[in-house]
Amino acid sequence: MGRDRGVPQEIFATPASLEGGKPTGPRGPRPLRAGATGATLVPLLQQRHPSTLTTPEHTVELRGATLAWAGRDKSSKKHVLELRTREGSEFLIQHDSDGIIAAWHKAIADSIGRLVSSAPCPALPGVVGHARTMGSTSSESDSSRVRNKLRKFLQRRPTLQSLRERGYIKDQVFGCSLQALCERERGTVPRFVLQCIQTVERRGLDIDGLYRVSGNLATIQKLRYKVEHDEQLDLDDGRWEDIHVVTGALKLFLRELPEPLIPFSHFEQFITAIKMQDPARRGRCIRELVSSLPPAHHDTMQVLFHHLCRVIEYKEENRMSVQSIAIVFGPTLLRPASEEGNMAMHMVFQNQVVEHILNQYSYIFPDG
Structure with missing residues (x-):
């Protein structure tokens, strides 16, 4: 043929x-x-x-x-x-x-x-x-x-x-590497990430269980299809009224990154840093590691963690503390290239890294 x-x-x-x-x-x-x-x-x-x-x-x-x-x-x-x-x-x-x-x-x-x-x-x-x-x-x-x-x-x-060229086929958003997606969009933070964060901060910060509660999976997949096939995405459309659908789509985007927000090459270094007993040395080491990330990873992390800090500000309403956010995002943002080894121990340290960055956000991102 x-x-x-x-x-x-x-x-x-x-x-x-x-x-x-x-x-x-x-x-x-x-x-x-x-x-x-x-x-x-x-x-x-x-x-x-x-x-x-x-x-x-x-x-x-x-x-x-x-x-x-x-x-x-x-x-x-x-x-x-x-x-x-x-x-x-x-x-x-x-x-x-x-x-x-x-x-x-x-x-x-x-x-x-x-x-x-x-x-x-x-x-x-x-x-x-x-x-x-x-x-x-x-x-x-x-x-x-x-x-x-x-x-x-x-x-x-x-x-x-x-x-x-005719617009019938678009390059993918979900499952695309962060660096390639940002280069294509000529920025350092994906547009979809910014749209989700803006939508959540405009109408969902006080929603109970924000990021912890799962949205309707079928609706999340419809939103994903819309992102992949339509230039004009409106997250205020009635179909995405449930804020858990928007947060679910954002978590799905982060989960499907072929290279996580904290790259595989930095995984062991972050785990080593979080194990340090001296708080001052631990803080300096994690700050240096974050600064060494590629621009797309660094800037997207800064925007995401700034948003998560705002979510925590509403913890009395949404019941999402620093620990709750760390449990939700730890395994997604920081994971090893291979799942071999003690996964339970990895999860503990993954959560601790996210919790540390949230607590020390102003120190790690002084210009944020």
């Missing part, structure tokens, strides 16, 4: 076998590469190096299959196709782009339609050999048509760069 280097050839599929009308097996979406070979759809596992394709994990027989748009009971995502094979297996195929999923729908539906129309008639006595020959020729013809159609579809697709 031809390949346009400008556009990834992934779809997101969830295979599930049906036994007794109930799905079994893994249901989580996985990125797959897909191609067509004759009367089959061939999902291939995505690789690190996109120029190379692996051996198919399995093939999907399209003869006798049905294709429809999946309902809400199948998936909460948008643009999901439900493909059922004649044997009863079910596949959910999803892509965020309207155009790409529509093209997949058309290509698969057309292939199924041709297979139905070209199904061989029952063989008459005495002409079994002839019927088999005709069936074989028809299958080869179907295979050629499917390959040609997919090749033309791939050749017509716009490049990834052109889709970005």
